[in-house]
Amino acid sequence: DAGVTQSPTHLIKTRGQHVTLRCSPISGHKSVSWYQQVLGQGPQFIFQYYEKEERGRGNFPDRFSARQFPNYSSELNVNALLLGDSALYLCASSLFAQNTEAFFGQGTRLTVV
């Protein structure tokens, strides 16, 4: 049984470019959340989607956007990349929006040069 899968695993982009990160939740899970983890810090909440609707947004600029598809997979988009966007981007899947457990994917390591 597949867990949370994210793609790509690693990515190098240039400042000013755009990036799209993808996440497939555990089968049957309807909620997907995105987190940014900078080296040495805990994950910071970016977005939560449940049943294809945005349920929460963290303190990130409008350059960050996301969506959830009918099959519950999700994309995180970041425009006009900055060096400071370099981080591990984690996707977490849970059955409901306020479920007890959130299962994380392996993450996408984004490096902006």
Add this chain to the structure above:
Amino acid sequence: GQNIDQPTEMTATEGAIVQINCTYQTSGFNGLFWYQQHAGEAPTFLSYNVLDGLEEKGRFSSFLSRSKGYSYLLLKELQMKDSASYLCAVRGGRSNDYKLSFGAGTTVTVRA
């Protein structure tokens, strides 16, 4: 907002016990989670507390006091593979979109 504090680093000997404390101040509370994260990997779920008291799961136990805004994770019979970062996270209430807010993590180093 959410404010979650935990020690930066802890070192212990193989076979020993280590207790990682976490204090929090949050707007709304819907559970406290502990995750283990090895370097370069995703966090893995360890425990969940929503009511006061101790939850035991094998070598790992987690305690919660909601009135004190305090939790700890107890790791017993430490093994070398337990060397990792341990993240304390609080799930907010409905007004906070039930989001998970994480502490910066406690790096535990187990020595032989």
